[in-house]
Amino acid sequence: MARKATATKARAKSNAPEFTKDQELHAFREMLLIRRFEEKAGQMYGMGLIGGFCHLYIGQEAVVTGITMASKKGEDAQITGYRDHGHMLVMDLDPDAVMAELTGRQGGLSKGKGGSMHMFSTEHRFYGGNGIVGAQVPLGTGLAFAAKYRGEDTVSLTYFGDGAANQGQVYESFNMAKLWSLPVVYIIENNKYAMGTSLERAAATTDLSQRGLSFGIPGEQVDGMDVRMVFEAAQRAIEHARSGKGPYILEMLTYRYRGHSMSDPAKYRSKDEVTTMRTERDPIEQVRKRIVELGYASEDELKEIEKDVRAIVTKAADFATRDPEPDASELWTDVLVEQ
């Protein structure tokens, strides 16, 4: 194992690859859909239409967008933790059904029985939506095991946060993934805070891309606020896994603007920190700026995209508000597969 390969560092910002016009516009639209959807979810939570826990993806949009753009959507499996709404939208799951699951209605992706943290689509190869921090990592490794067992050339894209990176089962998974050369890309969405505990207060070593070092798993840190950087690194990582070279770790340096969940007082970080990230590093504004500067679209054309996205979100919210709650008979269904 070449030591060099395991210690690739984040590339300088100036190395950002160029996106084509189509890529820029696609990324803009995808990220904007997540942003507007999550804002709406936050609003509906505030109105009591969404209950329990609701973890918003606002600020982290570039990560799942860039990864998915570099993957074979619908063939490569994706699995993540509880901050999962963005993943589903980018993977083309129906926004109406996602929002209706948030409101616990019969038309929700899980018939209203899963909630914000538990949505799945075998058709789109999205495996959740997992509420126990770190538990998705062995599961995602198992998806890769199944791909290898069957001789399929699909990759498992397994996301987890900086908090989960301290769970023991993550390292059990790393070990098996490398031992058996499983086609899995571990994407660590490092948004700097595990609930209210900063990475520095929780981790003995904070460069999470190097957490696979003792297993010989290559890893790199990536500017997770720049969708181009995410895309470029993801292409490299996915190709590595797909070609049979085993697992790869991408640490995405990202940031969530909102609290850990809706009921987070956010006393653990300064307002300046949040404001700085929002004004200087926002993943959507970066793309918007490039689009305008490069003349890929006019402000009016961008407004049209905004309008389209808003219409999708409005329709989803409308459906999720009007759709009835599940029938009482659903209480007893789906406990076991009827033989």
Place this chain on the structure above:
Amino acid sequence: MPDILMPALSPTMEEGTLAKWLVKEGDKVGPGDVIAEIETDKATMEVEAVDEGTIGKLLVAEGTEGVKVNAPIAQLLVEGEEASSPAPAQEDAPKESEQPGPDAAIDAASQPTVSSKSDAAPAAPQFTPASDPDIPEGAEMVTISVREALRDAMAEEMRADKDVFVMGEEVAEYQGAYKVTQGLLQEFGPERVVDTPITEHGFAGLGIGAAFAGLKPIVEFMTWNFGMQAMDQIINSAAKQLYMSGGQVSAPMVFRGPNGAAARVGAQHSQDFSAWYSHVPGLIVIAPYTAADAKGLLKAAIRSKNPVVFLENEILYGSTGEVPEMDDFVLPIGKARIAREGRDVTIVSFSIGMRYATQATEKLVAAGVDVELIDLRTLRPMDVGTIVESVKKTGRLVTVEEGWPQGGIGAEIAAQMMEHAFDYLDAPVTRVTGKDVPMPYAANLEKMALPSVDEVIAAVNAVTYRS
């Protein structure tokens, strides 16, 4: 002109203080702009604008306490509202629902739950187990060990379905820590008989992920004592998956290995998990006693589309029994076996508990007590109907298990009899269980901690008022 409403910080919040306005009337705002701060006794939260527009009237003054959730706090003038906009009516309609007024929100969110009609849970579906298959006339009975029966079951199912594979510690090269997987590596190769590192939490989760993707893993725990490391994955990821996904994603797989006390291995290696797993909806839990049941039920478990916890017993691995020589001997999950019919008293047990129960039955029958002996075989779903029918006949019931008494299988059966057979009982249901202590090491203490044949006989004597 949509209203901006007082948001809730959590589903339990009913009111809060509007601490501060960060905008004034006439300010232009866009999505994500912070417009106010609200406070409760627990937290402070920023209110963000969702729509683009101009702040109209501020309806609630800064510093106002006790503002109810969903009360309008400001008006928002949406762009183009006054202009003779070409916006079609279609756009207006959803806009309205985008910010439903307080009434709409209350209607949608709370009405179904305040209606008493929808509060009552519908009755649980009844479980009806299938009967054992008929053994064809002239089928040869072969005597094999439980260990061989389990191995044969796996081998037959692996031959029949290439999605079935077995993984665990020492299952391949070592031929199984207890030799249950003997010969499988040679027949099926290392791709399907997978030695894992010592990493129960990890490989249980990995197996579940593989099952999500459609494979049918058999995950062996060297013993269920080590399987406790994997309990989160078994319960949270496997058992709950089908329900949480509204029926979309299942985990068709088997977790198996020896359960309960072995001999002189101390507290951490001598634990019975029967009651623990049988508590969990979404799991099937099987604990066979005989070689035939071990084979027929393991085959059924591997074919099940559900996650199955299959509890074996190390002491029983070497015991032998007759197994019918058939192409495909599969037993129904959820069906108890009446090991002996009788009229005086019912003894119910499972797994190694059946050994105490069987020996006690022999002695009791010799003494003139007509015992009906039931082997549960499956713990979840439990064949309560068979026990009830037996108690209707005998009026007396003794349960036998190695597990602890509180919340045990016997405790569950006793509760079931209170609900379903109360009028038929002529004596209190009596439990024979492992003692309520961690397993001691010393030979004499260990023997005392486990149930005994004498305790079963004493319990039967008590419920038949013979003592």
